[in-house]
Amino acid sequence: MGMRTLAIDYRRAPEHPFPAQHEDALTAWRFLSRQGIAPDRIVVAGDSAGGNLTLCLVSILCAAGERLPRCLWLVSPWTDLSMSGATLSTKDAIDPIIHRAYLEELATAYASHVVGRRDPRISPLFADLSGFPPMLIQVGSAETLLSDATRLAAAAGAADVKVRLEIWPHMIHAWPVWNAGLSAGWRALHSAGTFVRDYL
16 A cells, blocks of 8 residues: 554453453544544554454544544454354355354453443444445455445445445455465455555
C-alpha cells in the first residue's frame, strides 16, 4: 500500500475480556488523532478477530458522531460469535484451522459475562452498519467463517454501504499471512493495496 502502519498489540482474553479490546482500539484511534492525522487519511484493517474489532471500532465512532476512517479492509473476519453461520458445518471437513469447538472456547473467554452473543458489540454482523465507510472483505472459500464474511457483505450492502467482497477459491483462514510462500496470499495483498490506494 505504500503507507505507514500502526499495528495494535491489543489486550487479549481470557486475561483481558471484553471490552478491553475496544478500549485499546479507541486509544489507538485517539493516538492517531493527536498526531494530526485526519480520519479520511486512515484505513482500519484487521483479520479474523481483528476484523471483528475493526467493525466494532467504527460502530463506537458512529455512535459518538465522530468522523470515520476512509475505508476498511477485512480479511476472514469473525463477525458472529453466536456461531450461526452455515459454513461452520458445511466447511468443517475442509478447513484445517478454524472449527466450532475452537471458536466456542475463544468466544467464552472473550464474552462469557455478556448477555447474548448476538449483542452487536460482540457480533458486529448484527450491528447497524448504516453510514459505515467502504469496505473490502476478503475470505477463502475453504473457511468455516465464509458465511461470516458473506453475511456481513449482504448486511452492509443492505445498509447502503459500498462493499467489495472477494471470495478466493480454495483459500483458508487469513491466507494472506502466508504471502511469502503462497502466491494467492501475495495477490490478495496486492488487491487490497489497490483498493486502499483508490480511496486515498
